[in-house]
Amino acid sequence: MNWRKKTCFLLVLVGLLFCLGIDLAFSQGAVFAASPVQVFVNGQHISFPDVEPIIVQGRTLVPIRFLMETPAFGAAVFWEPATKQITLTRDTTTVVLWPDKRDIFVNGRGFVLDVAPTIRQGRTLVPLRFLSEAFGAGVAWEEVTRRALITMPPRERVVLGYYYGGSYEEFLSQYNNLTDVAFRWYEADEKGNLIYDYPPAHHLALDFARENKIRTQASVALFDPEKLHILLNNREARAALISGLVNLVREEGHHAINLDFEQIRAEDRNVFNTFLAEIASGLKQVQAKLTVAVPAKDREVSWRAAYDYAEIGKYADQVVLMAYDYNYRTGPPGPVAPYDWVERVIAYARQFLPPEKIILGLGLYGYDWPEGKSASSLTFSRAEALAAQHRLVPVWDPVSRLPHFTYVDEAGVRHDVWYENRASLKAKLDLARDQGLAGVSLWRLGMGFPEFWADLAAFK
Numbered sequence: 001m002n003w004r005k006k007t008c009f010l011l012v013l014v015g016l017l018f019c020l021g022i023d024l025a026f027s028q029g030a031v032f033a034a035s036p037v038q039v040f041v042n043g044q045h046i047s048f049p050d051v052e053p054i055i056v057q058g059r060t061l062v063p064i065r066f067l068m069e070t071p072a073f074g075a076a077v078f079w080e081p082a083t084k085q086i087t088l089t090r091d092t093t094t095v096v097l098w099p100d101k102r103d104i105f106v107n108g109r110g111f112v113l114d115v116a117p118t119i120r121q122g123r124t125l126v127p128l129r130f131l132s133e134a135f136g137a138g139v140a141w142e143e144v145t146r147r148a149l150i151t152m153p154p155r156e157r158v159v160l161g162y163y164y165g166g167s168y169e170e171f172l173s174q175y176n177n178l179t180d181v182a183f184r185w186y187e188a189d190e191k192g193n194l195i196y197d198y199p200p201a202h203h204l205a206l207d208f209a210r211e212n213k214i215r216t217q218a219s220v221a222l223f224d225p226e227k228l229h230i231l232l233n234n235r236e237a238r239a240a241l242i243s244g245l246v247n248l249v250r251e252e253g254h255h256a257i258n259l260d261f262e263q264i265r266a267e268d269r270n271v272f273n274t275f276l277a278e279i280a281s282g283l284k285q286v287q288a289k290l291t292v293a294v295p296a297k298d299r300e301v302s303w304r305a306a307y308d309y310a311e312i313g314k315y316a317d318q319v320v321l322m323a324y325d326y327n328y329r330t331g332p333p334g335p336v337a338p339y340d341w342v343e344r345v346i347a348y349a350r351q352f353l354p355p356e357k358i359i360l361g362l363g364l365y366g367y368d369w370p371e372g373k374s375a376s377s378l379t380f381s382r383a384e385a386l387a388a389q390h391r392l393v394p395v396w397d398p399v400s401r402l403p404h405f406t407y408v409d410e411a412g413v414r415h416d417v418w419y420e421n422r423a424s425l426k427a428k429l430d431l432a433r434d435q436g437l438a439g440v441s442l443w444r445l446g447m448g449f450p451e452f453w454a455d456l457a458a459f460k
Contacts, residue, residue, distance in 0.1 A: 035146055036052050036053070037053040037054070037055065037146050037147075037148065038146065039062060039148045040149050040150065041073065041137075041152055042151060042152050046062075046067060047066070048062065048066050049066075051120050051125070053128070054120075054125060056118075057114065057115050059114055059115040059127050060141070060148055061115065061117070061118065061126060061127055062126065062128045062148075063124070063125055064123075064125065064126045064131075065077050071354065071356055072152040073135065073137075073152060074090060075135065076088070076089045076289065083098070085097075085098055086117075086124060087287055089287065091156055092107075092213065094107055095134050095135075098117070099118060099119045099124055101117070102114075102115070102116045104130070106134045111130075128148055128150075132152075136152070137152045138150070138151040155438075156460070157179075157432075158359055158439025158440070158441075159440060159441075159460050160179070160181070160217070160320070160359060160439065160440070160441040161174075161178045161181050161182070161441070161444070161445040162181075162219065162444040162445060163181050163183045163444070164444050164446075165199075165444070165446060167205075167446040168204075168205055168446075170445050170446045170448055171205060171208070171445050174445075175209070175212050177453055177456050177460060178214055179439070179460070180214065180216070180255070180256075181209050181214050181215075182216075182218075182219040182291075183216065183218060183219060184221065184260075185198050185218070186221070186248070187221050187222060188222045188261075189222070189227060189231070190226075190227035190228075190231045191240070192236070192237035192238060192239070192240030192241040193240070193241075194241060194245065194248065210253070215255040215256070216252075216254045217254055217256040217257065217258040217291055218248055218254045218258060219258040220258065221260040222260075222262075223261075223263055225264065225265050228261055228264050228265070228268065229267075229268055232268050232272055233268070233271050238278060242279050246282050246283065246285055249283065249286045249288045250286055254288060255288065255289060256283075256289040256291050256318075257288060257289075258291040258293065258320075259276075259279070259291065259292045260293040262293075264306035264307070265306060266305035266306050268306055269305060269306040269307075269308055273312070273315075276290070276311075276314075277315050279315075289317040290316050291316065291317065291318045291319070291320060291359075292312055292316040292318075292319050293320040293361070294320065294322065295307060295322055296322055296323040296326075296342075296361070297345065298345050298347070298348045309348075309352035309353055310352040312353075313352060313353040316357070318357055318359050319357055320359045320441050321346070321358060321360055322361040323345050323346075323361050323428075324337040324362070325363070329367060329374050329376075330374045333416035333418065334418060335397065335402045336363060336365070336367060336419070337402070337420070338401070339401035339402070339427055339431070340399055340400065342360070342428060346358070346360065346431065346435050355435055355436040356437075357438060358435075358438055359437065359441050360428065360431070360432040361440070362441065362442055363420065364379070364420060364447035365378065365443075365447055366379075366383050366417060366418050367418060368383075369415060370409075370413050370415050371413055371414040371415070371416075378417070379419075379447045379449075380419060380449045383417055383419040386417065387407075387417075390407040392406075396423075401423070402418055402419070402420065403418075403419060403423075404417060404418040422452055425452050425455065426452075428440075429455060440456075
């Protein structure tokens with residue numbers, strides 16, 4: 001083969017290889033372009049099991065529920081079938097949108113999206129960047145790896161104050177240290193009636209909370225086991241109570257219903273869970289949440305068997321662990337909320353509930369047990385005054401992490417006093433923070449003291 005033929009052959013070969021290379025490059029590019037979009041929230045990869053994210057006109061759309069219900073977002077998703085309206089709520093932010101419409105509202109303010117949400121295989125996909133930023137998140141896009149990196153700031157810790165009795169003055173002075181207030185003005189009966197027990201000028205506290213953007217909860221109580229048994233086992237009575245609660249939210253604008261049903265019998269466990277499912281469904285009509293207060297336990301015990309933490313967590317947006325009354329008024333003297341017990345209570349609850357749903361209940365009180373008699377409750381200020389009156393220095397118990405002392409009254413009767421002080425409450429605040437809990441609740445407003453409020457401000 002002469003040099004001309006060799007040159008032609010080489011040129012043809014190079015041309016073929018070049019063309020093949022271009023085809024391979026395009027093929028590889030097509031495969032690369034078709035690789036799925038990956039979404040990470042605070043470093044955690046989000047799985048979309050049935051519908052993958054898509055890119056439309058340069059905007060990434062993702063299935064809304066799988067994103068919003070991640071622990072970092074923790075937003076509630078409400079769907080209105082008749083209007084196809086989707087409402088998302090997280091803390092103080094509310095977003096309203098519709099499939100196939102570019103209009104979107106954030107806390108009542110209207111915006112127009114570049115790309116409308118869409119429905120694919122029964123899943124609603126929404127623009128990732130706009131929605132994330134509406135809830136305060138930062139969004140970065142990696143073009144090469146096709147990864148969306150969302151950075152969600154830490155959630156505000158919940159500080160829920162129960163308002164009952166002489167709470168008004170402390171509520172006015174410490175409202176800025178609260179995120180929520182539960183007004184303990186409502187009771188239920190066995191027939192499903194909602195009983196209103198308003199204190200004088202109650203509207204002043206309610207109006208003050210609204211003006212200062214404190215979320216309000218209606219705390220509804222029933223403590224009689226027989227009445228609870230009748231109510232929970234009667235479908236019509238349950239429906240009547242739920243209807244009353246939904247109307248209460250409509251009339252007074254509460255953010256949540258705070259359910260405090262105590263002393264439920266073990267045999268009523270299943271019907272209690274049924275009631276929770278029904279009330280959670282009913283509250284969605286008015287876009288309200290459900291908070292359920294439960295007795296604390298560090299293991300399964302027969303006298304608290306009605307409170308199935310895992311089932312309750314399916315329906316409750318938040319669960320208040322009433323981690324107090326370990327030693328109670330009619331029992332023997334001892335710590336009311338020992339630290340080591342509270343640790344075990346949290347550990348047990350976390351086996352069944354995600355920490356971001358758990359609110360640790362703090363009792364801001366103690367007990368004074370006269371020998372042989374039931375105790376009376378007392379505040380930190382009253383306990384310290386008693387110790388000073390009898391010239392006593394309270395003793396710090398290192399296991400329960402609580403102060404206590406004994407004294408003898410004018411009649412010669414011995415008293416045992418256990419109570420909470422700044423150090424004991426600070427230890428529990430630190431525990432709630434370290435365990436990643438949603439926050440704390442306070443029983444009750446009106447029992448606090450300045451040093452505690454200072455620590456609570458730092459916790460919040």
